[in-house]
Amino acid sequence: MTAHYNEQEIIDRIKSGYSLPSLSTVAMKLVDMASSETTSVDEMSDLIEKDPALTVRLLKTANSAFFRSQTPITTVHQSIMRIGVNHLRMMALSLSLRDTFPLGKVGTMDYEKFWRSSIYQALLAKSLAEQLRTCKPEEAFVGGLVLEIGFLIFHDLFIKRSNIEFQNRLYPVEDQIAWEEENFGTNHRKVGRAALTYWQFPQVIIECQDYYAANISDDKIPPLARMTAIAHEFSSLICDESLQWNTIFSKTEHIYKIDHDILTDMLIKTFEDVEQIAASLKVDMDRQKDIISLIEKAHSSLTGLSDKLFAPAGSQDKCDTPSFTNISETLDDAKVKSTLQAVAHEIRNPLVAVGGFAKKLAASIDPSSAEWEYVQVIAQEAERLQKAFSIMTGNIKSAN
Secondary structure, eight states: OOOOOOHHHHHHHHHHHOOOOOOOHHHHHHHHHHHOTTOOHHHHHHHHTTOHHHHHHHHHHHTSGGGOOOSOOOSHHHHHHHHOHHHHHHHHHHHHHHHTSOOSEETTEEHHHHHHHHHHHHHHHHHHHHHHOSSOHHHHHHHHHTTTHHHHHHHHHTGGGSOSOOOOOOSSHHHHHHHHHHHHSSOHHHHHHHHHHHTTOOHHHHGGGGOOGGGOOTTTSOHHHHHHHHHHHHHHHHHOTTOOHHHHHHHHHHHHOOOHHHHHHHHHHHHHHHHHHHHHTTOOOOHHHHHHHHHHHHHHHHHHHHHHHHOOTTOSSSOSOOOGGGHHHHTTOHHHHHHHHHHHHHHHHHHHHHHHHHHHHHHHSOTTSHHHHHHHHHHHHHHHHHHHHHHHHHHHHHHO
16 A cells, blocks of 8 residues: 655655755855845855855856846855845855755756746746846746756655656646656645745745646745746746646646737747856756747647648548638538637637737847747748738627
């Protein structure tokens, strides 16, 4: 019979059979100091300078494009003034946590892939928090970064000691959790909650472990947990090859009631910042490859929308929809009108979302890059389909 563990039992098992990594003492003190209104910048500077590695990375981060300043920073004091106390707390936690685990692929665990996904989660959560203003962006960043941290500990604590074939998929997280519960009587989110409690993370970040798409309720979920849940969805869209554009956008708009323009801005902002943050956390990221992968998904989405617009009636390999080119001949049929209206409803939002994403992305990337040329093609195709869609819906309205 599979054992079942509560949070204290998980912590006890961690203490007895697995040495939970210790976060940097300097980083944890820095978090406490940054949370106090009485701590001075000089006191924080003195503490940081006791950790040479943290000092170097702080200066590098302060001088990066992430903070968009042309004036070079040469001292820790200047770095704190530029980064700000809240961002300093965010960075200290992030750097310390990242340093507790390895990189690369070790056995069945691909740490590089894990941290890549987690960095996207962190930046997506931060960007969305900045746009919606329902929680602190720096807390959203840390919440996104540590959202699946229990996955690493769960692997070390349970998978390595079993003969069970490892299911290594974090999307959909509900499926992974169900598999873990069935085989081990607990799951990585419970382990993550126990670990963050042990590390004395803020409660608002710890409680993000309790929420994911299947148990989201708009009137109950805390704002930060909502941000990290959305960030998990979009990080998976970027990092998981099997996920489709329309699936995530439609789901997010439906569940979280967030306009596609906000979601698009969130993605664009994330791609602008990812290389600088990844460098600070010592994680290799291929921004161009990730952008092209997302563009390909957007293009695939357009192809599907085009099929729905122009599929011939009675086609065996398409949806049984009336032909766009024959709309004027078929609109007298009430059933056909109803079908066209249903198709129009299904097409409108994803078509506008893809077109908006392509235009905004084109404006944010280098015109000489390969991805810029690709995104221009998608923008033009989206514009063509939007015109065709407008004609189709206009015909439907005039026929009514």
